[in-house]
Amino acid sequence: MGLFYNIFIASFVSIGSFLFGGIISSVLTFGRFQGYFGFDEASNLAGAVVSTFTGGCFFGAMGAGWMNDRIGRKRSIQIGAAFALWGCAMQAGANNFACLLIGRIVAGLAIGILSMTVPLYNTEIAPPKIRGFLVGLAQQLIGIGFIVANWVGYGSQYLDSNTQWRMPLGLQLVPAALLLIGTQFLPYSPRWLLEVGRDEEARQVVYQLHGVKTLDVSEAAEEEFLKMHDSIKAELLTRSRNVADLFATRAMRRRTLVACGVQIFGQFTGINVINYFGPQMYQTLGLDAGKTLLVQGIYGAVGPITNFFFIIFILDRVGRKKPLLLGSGINIVTFSALSAIVASFPPGEGTTNLVAQRAGIAMIFLTSIFFSLSFGPVSWVLASEVFPTGVRSMGTSLATCCNWAFNVLFSQVSPIAMKNIGWKFYILFVCLNAFDFIVILLFFPETKGKTLEDMAVVFGDEVNARQVLDEHKYADDLSQKHEIEHV
Template sequence: MGFFFNFVVCLFSAIGSFLFGSDSGIIGSVVSEQFDLFHVYFHKPGPDIIGAIVSTFAGGCFFGAAATGSLATRIGRKRTIQLGALIAVLGCSLQTGARNVSYLIVGRLIAGFAIGSLSMVVPLYQSEISPPEIRGLLTGLTQFMISMGFLVSNWVGYGCQFLRTDTQWRLALGIQIIPATCLFLGMFILPYSPRWLVEQGRDDEAYAVVQRLHGNTQNKEFVELEFAEMKEQIRYEQQNYSTKISDLWSTKPMLRRTLTGMAIQICTQFTGINVSSYFQPTLYAALGLSGSRILMITGINGALGAVTTIIFIAFILDRVGRKPPLVVGAIGMAISLAVEAAINAKWGGADSHNHAAQTAGVAFIIIFSALFFSTSFGPVSWVYQSEIFPMRVRAIGTAVCTCANWASNVLISQVSPIGMARLGYRFYILFVCTNIANAVIVFFFFPETKGKTLEEMDAVFGDQVIPHALETKQVHNVGTDEKIDEERKSTVSEV
């Protein structure tokens, strides 16, 4: 079936990422002043309560990601995605039926647990079923579907603001149940990760999956060599290494992998993207905008972000690599936020009527998120963290990196309403500085991973122990033990 089947599998599994985007996007609309009936129903919650409603979701995501590392190893990536989808249905249902703030926060905590799980396991699943030359595209679909989630939720929010009953916010929160249900049911017909199948000793099933995902009449040799490399690397790791969490820092190369994976997720949060994502209507209100057009502009921004992301992952990411977009994106975001701070300092405020300044302020918020973030940390962070770990600790390592993302998210989402209220335009300056720091960190400390198979990452990080089949063009490359050699010969005949 080849590329088309591989693309469809990765795209459908990314519905889990769509849920991430839709939940993160819709809450910005729901807590905005345009959803007046939400504020009436919950007795006009202040900035601290709004911060808690938003950040509780991220807290749930942290614990969901933490719990998923070992689970994805035991029951597989596919079943973990399905479990996350079921929990998401429960959490979204509780939010939709909320009777008080506590009820709502519990629903967001449960939904966050599900999204944290999915945000970790979906890109992991995608990376393990993707051929190296298009892994950026296929794993980058995670960010594309996050953008689509924001897009749909922004326009749902725009439409729901005109409803004049509690349906205004209940419908906006409840619509997320539909994609969660589709994800749970649809995953029954999608394949298991072939690398997980090899780890479980189900080699025949694994090879059949590799053929379906990557096979065509022109690349039979590549499929055979990739499967042999995959099987040999995993078998070697099983025989010679443990799978403890302490392995993530047991050697200098492994510590470098772990710190790099955590760093890219922390840097992503400190771009300031979730200030824009969660509180975008508030940013527009600070420019003097009001009424329904705030949510309309939010929807336009979401649409542009989705378009930019798909163009970037389809035509640029796998050609230029991971590092250059990160550096350029960080510098671009720093400049955008510096200009935004200057506009708000000079012409901002709820009473502003400077149309030119408002237009420029909106433009730079969109340039920040829809252009620079969508062509850098947005897609690259999920690709990068999912491809750098060896199979024996890939799920645990990815979980630790995703936890770093959500821990940073909790901090930023909790303090942002207070920071914007007290500091005004000066709050932007914080993220100008962090984006400059991001560019420096990436430039000096991040290795390039473009075009490498997951098994070849050991050479990138300096801990390679066996030759790779795709380099040697041989299907067995380890030792001379007769039993192992016989197993490899058997593998060749199966292939």
């Protein structure tokens, strides 16, 4: 019962990303959409439609750190869902370009909040042995969202009215509403409850997550709670809630650089260039508009299937570091091949080579497969699990901001770069993935199977929480004794 409950919670809170990222790649290709707002998918305005969303994500993630400390993970998820309803309604009902962009920004704020809070929440409720699986479920739901979005987009292209683009944008309201209402019935994070002094409620949540109804029949649940309690209470004695704390010691600097690095490296894989601008990439390989949406629909199914088997059977067994090395290494090969194919058979010159075309599509598909075997789930797991409780929300917020900052950059420049420099743009990702590989190999630790409280050992700043608490209690007792003697 405990395991099923953990899986249900992690799956449910992850539905916030369902549809939000992938639908725009199809909508941008619709003639009705382009005609209504007066641009094509290769224009600067197309980049603005994508980058305003990701810009909103950046600021949403930035504010979510403070929000998570103040009102908790559960309420932050609900606020993200409320923003999502607002933003998606504006997009679906937009009657001018300004309204569309404001809707994109507001929806971006929502996803920024959710993209930071959901992995954090899942990390804090997950048992150490299956933490990779539970946090990886967020990536799984993102992938399923892309599948649905791509096929909704493929079907919507045949509609002969503005419903062609309003309907797929409006469908995003459904998961947002489910999340807003359903999260009310989920538990608070027990670690946040301990931070704010609701200790007995935290104990009840821990037992609930273990599938135990009474508080006197599970030694494992009580042991986990006590270890969690001592560690968090010790951290609170020295906590300052200052961003500078993320860089205060050598161990904290390493934590911060690993968390921010893995999120940035996830963007260096080039996966979101494919997700947002896949149809344009397929057109550079010679496919017509109808076939590009069909291939994009098939492409969207590949990653989630791979991710599903990876988080269940592999991630918590092989750890975090090896998959990251595999992913960056494979991306060097795939983008090298893709750039060579596009350079050898440039579009618009009357050359149609079906073998080269299929090879190029295969490279794009392989990029998705190996992203789902590496950075897709691992980046969210690693970024949220390396920090101590006292700065976890702040650190996760900073790491997620790094993700969205580079997402904004690539979403803005990608359509321009693909139009103006073609295959040379793909060489950039060869170099970036080579850089990823070297940094991960030399500086990233392995964190699989460790409790969140054991990360101090991994990063070299081991603290005996019980000793700290005892010393603090001794100091309080000594102070009280001196006050009595003085009286």
